[in-house]
Amino acid sequence: MSAPVPRLVFTDLDGSLLDHQSYSFAPATPLLAELAAACIPVVPVTSKTRVEIEALRQQLDNTHPFIVENGAAVFIPQGYFEQAPHGTEEVDGYWVKAMSGPRQRWLDLLDKLRPQFEGEFENFYRAGPAGIAAMTGLSPEGAVLANQREYSEPVQWRGADDRKAAFVQALTLQGAHALQGGRFLTIAGDCDKGRALDWLRTEYRRAWQASAVMDIAVGDSGNDVAMLDAAGSALLVRSPVHDFPELKRDSGVMRSAGYGPEGWVEGVGQWLAAEDPHKHFKG
Numbered sequence: 001m002s003a004p005v006p007r008l009v010f011t012d013l014d015g016s017l018l019d020h021q022s023y024s025f026a027p028a029t030p031l032l033a034e035l036a037a038a039c040i041p042v043v044p045v046t047s048k049t050r051v052e053i054e055a056l057r058q059q060l061d062n063t064h065p066f067i068v069e070n071g072a073a074v075f076i077p078q079g080y081f082e083q084a085p086h087g088t089e090e091v092d093g094y095w096v097k098a099m100s101g102p103r104q105r106w107l108d109l110l111d112k113l114r115p116q117f118e119g120e121f122e123n124f125y126r127a128g129p130a131g132i133a134a135m136t137g138l139s140p141e142g143a144v145l146a147n148q149r150e151y152s153e154p155v156q157w158r159g160a161d162d163r164k165a166a167f168v169q170a171l172t173l174q175g176a177h178a179l180q181g182g183r184f185l186t187i188a189g190d191c192d193k194g195r196a197l198d199w200l201r202t203e204y205r206r207a208w209q210a211s212a213v214m215d216i217a218v219g220d221s222g223n224d225v226a227m228l229d230a231a232g233s234a235l236l237v238r239s240p241v242h243d244f245p246e247l248k249r250d251s252g253v254m255r256s257a258g259y260g261p262e263g264w265v266e267g268v269g270q271w272l273a274a275e276d277p278h279k280h281f282k283g
């Protein structure tokens with residue numbers, strides 16, 4: 001009998017593993033323990049910053065790599081693999097693969113565009129923690145963590161829609177990419193959760209000396225689409241506030257009945273139980 005194909009779980013946090021309202025992952029605790037016992041890494045892939053995820057990883061008891069700021073960088077605990085993957089640099093005990101330029105590049109660009117779009121946008125850095133708390137509803141402490149960004153900058157558009165198109169075009173001409181999320185436009189380099197997943201999966205395959213891995217991506221929103229399209233199997237978690245996002249693929253996709261962590265358990269549980277999950281999930 002051949003060795004089983006190693007597996008990987010890539011998961012969005014807010015609205016997927018974490019409840020949209022309460023941020024609880026309690027319903028997923030038994031399945032997370034089962035995945036840990038089976039040595040299946042659960043890799044957080046999120047719009048959050050490194051410091052925000054670090055706090056959560058402790059609660060989740062998760063020691064695996066993670067992907068921050070919508071795919072802008074992959075953080076691998078130093079020593080996690082036998083060797084540092086190519087193209088990474090050592091930062092604070094991690095091997096970091098940056099997929100975007102640094103935040104400062106986007107802050108400089110926004111400063112340059114400000115006279116042209118005076119009063120039409122606000123960004124996290126300029127708003128500061130108090131302004132961020134007002135824009136997001138985060139607690140003062142949460143706003144401080146959300147502001148500790150390394151690769152991207154959220155912008156709140158306050159002007160007219162046609163002006164927003166001109167703003168996005170101006171950013172694009174200067175080499176930036178603007179990703180529209182629920183409330184903010186996030187300015188970063190040309191990166192997404194899908195390309196970050198792809199890079200990290202290759203590193204796992206290399207480290208495991210595996211010709212293939214079976215992976216699942218779990219997400220609930222538009223910023224998850226690239227990773228949901230990139231993984232072997234995709235689990236769309238039902239959201240209480242918006243429809244399922246559209247994927248390019250139509251096979252290997254599951255849509256949960258439950259919301260948030262309940263939906264997460266439903267889909268990941270089925271994927272774990274399936275012998276060949278790539279065949280198991282029908283579009």
Ligand SMILES: [Mg+2]
Nearest residue numbers: 012014015220
């Ligand atoms: Mg989400």
